[in-house]
Amino acid sequence: MNRKIRNSLFKLHTWLGLHLSLFFAFMFLTGTLLVAGFELESVGRTAIWTTATKEERTASFGAIYGSIKETHPESRIFIIHKRPAPWFVDRTAAHTGWGEKVSFWTDPTTGAVVAETRPLGFRNILRDLHDTFLTEQRIVFMLVCAMSVVLLFQLVSGLITYRRFWKGFFRWPGRAAGFRSWASSTHRLTALWAAPLLFLTAVTSFYFLLGSLGLDGTRPHPNPPVPRDVALPVNLDATLIDQAEARAREALPGFDPFLVFLPDKKTDSINFSGNLDGHSGFFGTGSVFIDPVTLDVLGAFTPDDIGGFTYWKPLMDMLHFGTWGGAFSMALWIILGLIATGLALTGALIFAARIAPDATQNSPLRRIWRGMGWARWGYLLLLAGILFTAYYRFGPNSHDRTRAFAIDAPPSVARLIMDAPLRRDTALDIQLRIGEPDVQAAAITTNGDEVQAVKFTQNGDRAIASFELLPSETENNITAHLKKSDGGEKTVNFRLGAPIW
Template sequence: MTARVFRNYIFRTHSWVGLHFSLSLAFLFLSGTLLVAGLELQLVGQPKVWNMSPASERTATFGQLYDAFEAEYPLATVSVIEKRPRPWLASQIIARMPWRESVSFWADPVDGTLVGASSTKGLHDLLRELHDNLLLKKQPAYLLVTSMSIILLVMSVTGMVNYRRFWKGLFRLPPKQSTRRIWLGSVHRLAAVWVIPMLFVIALTGFVFFLDGLGVEGSEPEAARAAERSAALPDGFNGGAIDRAEAVARDALPGFEPRFVVLPGWPTGGMEFFGDHADSLMSIGVYRVAVDPTNFEVLGAFAPSDVKGIARIRPLVTMLHYGTWGGMFSRAFWILFGLAAFGIALTGMLIFASRRSSIPLQATMHGPLRRFWRGLGIMRWGYLLLVLAITMAGIYTYSSAFERQIRLQPGSPDELIQLMAKRSLRAGEAYSLTLRVTDPDVKTATLQLNAGPEQTVLLHAGDGARAGTADIQPGTGDNTILLRLTGADGETRSLTYMLGRPVW
């Protein structure tokens, strides 16, 4: 095979793969680029959560952040506290409200006072789910997305082979006087030679995610179980317990610098601290120490060297893939290069279309894009089906019409009585409740909000139980629901549901 024949074969491979997959790559480039700054875009309207305090002034401990939050929302359940999620953002506290909505709270890193809140189902989460699994949240969708790393690697290699002496094109600007095809090809090659290092990084790290999705995950050491207790957190748990556990974690792993803590969610779980080592050159990865919240015994202290297989390099792969390896500057580079990569995919589509037409450069893009779409052949129907699936998944995930009913928990649980709600609590908005009674002795039920007027809940026969509905109007203060149940003998018993105050 001569060199000319080989290059012609490579060119055809590059063109064919690009025709059929450039649309997918363009979508992933754009969504990934937006995801790099997704959290910042979501918080752009909340100036108080932006905080440029240096690390030396971020003196609020995990315990202080916890206590400050508990003073505002004592009924919520804290799951994660992170001191410095971004150098330009406040400290973050992720908590679950009594109506089971997860919310990110932002606190001043100096004194711990709350300065804002944002939904965990906002723009950042939407972009992450789009980029990771197309909102479908299924393993095949994740594998489909991560398999695009192989396509990207093929496109990068064939493009370099096809563009002989590509390094000479770093400063070769597109000619001013040229046909559409020549101009588009020049822009395509110019952007590609600058972005190719990032494309290789994205392709290789994406392939690691693909292997992870196939089950080639490696292994991480597991911490021992904590002493069993009656609840996820022991009685009297407060910020002081977290600070004491952090001190134990630092002693267990000298040089350990915790960045965030995950509080236990079950009666035998421990507090887990994650962070770096004071000597960052020792190894790249996450250090982890688990501490029993009851007796403060160390349940496990692990360094990156304790992690085996792909799991060991996963933190490095994640930093490289999402451009977080160099802080603000690497994020800026990744956004710039990501937009350029999107441009490469777009010009590739237009180059294909220009080969099929002699329409001058001044024509609109409507014609070229139509020719590209028709050139996809039968694969365009696959794209349409995928867009339809993404749209339906987005509606199902983010529309309030499909919110799942959740069961509110009273102070004293009663398995025969269920009070259900279908949406998140919002101040000033009607909150619909469904009462489901399986206790045959209950004849009537009334519901009262914050010592206000009582309303009768009419119970109707249903699927093995009686059910009724009621609407309440939550206020900005504490919202306490008193449910009174009256039996056939006239005896009354009560259940109290404490929802606390709404976030918004």
């Protein structure tokens, strides 16, 4: 390549590097932390860590389900995940009786509940910060993924302009020639060591961009289950789940499920997902769908049944998140991610020192700030937007609205709406939204004691009864007495359960 083209590439490389260095440093650092995000979040949760081997993890899906329902009978379970990591106990995603999302952690040998955690923690917040700057907006995710093109250009142009780069893998930077020379040498060295990770990050991020644009492959579709009136059959218990798992194993020889998705709608089936003999897992898992009423097999599929763009997603996820080799690959990705963060910062230092030579007496961060020119105001606006979004999402009045449904009536009759989750020693404002026609008044009792203040409002065919609940430590059962104009009464029961926190 002639010198003119190389110089043009170098100028564009340095200009982009200066103005996007802080962005890439932020993305590399947050991505690195995300590799072990849940482990960092769970440092103080001693109950969920385990040294049990795979052979010792004998608790079945049914045993886990039965144990959780015994401890939290009001909960609604929708995903059971065995061995989410070799060092964690089994994890189950569920909703509490008052509608809040929760994770139940169970002993991998006995199935007993050992801990409960809220899903919104350090890892989830960090993931949203990394993906969408906390906005959870698809367009922001697409813009972030689109920067993979710039990252790939920076990688390729840097290697082109660094002549005979393959000789520099062990060329340690020296300080004898001054700070700028040291920063340049460090930048080149870190670029060489981080290059494999940067290349894979660019490729996988571009893949995610194409997915967000609607590019998709084909997935096999199971047969529909027999019609039923409720999402979960009344006889769904530990025994039925274990029977369904046995059917799934028979339907797909060599199948070892580690995930089960329980029905959330009347048209859903029980879906088992897991490892399959003869398939590495880099291109997906086997899956079997079971009718929750008849236990008939509705579909049994291998990774080879997935076609097109979707076929590559498991591999892209493993490469991007560093899970392709277990603990070894996670540790490697963390080390390379920290090196990549240093790469972005040293690149900014080089150009900042060049265009702001009078600032050599200042700290490195101040040199970067002074050298960035107009781009720094864009970063300030971005930071202000992140802080505003953080306050909006996680501020004092940012609780998600939760819903509780009756245990003996369909949601169309009545349901509970709460603007805050159930907490110990905290009064909770509740709305009973009534869909039953011709209701003229309502009375509320909790655990057999009548609530004195009930505000009843009528809005056409619908009505709302508002009241306050001071949670009990043991249980919170609510009975709504819906009184009609003809003197009749309809009773609806809700079971919130005991507060967890």
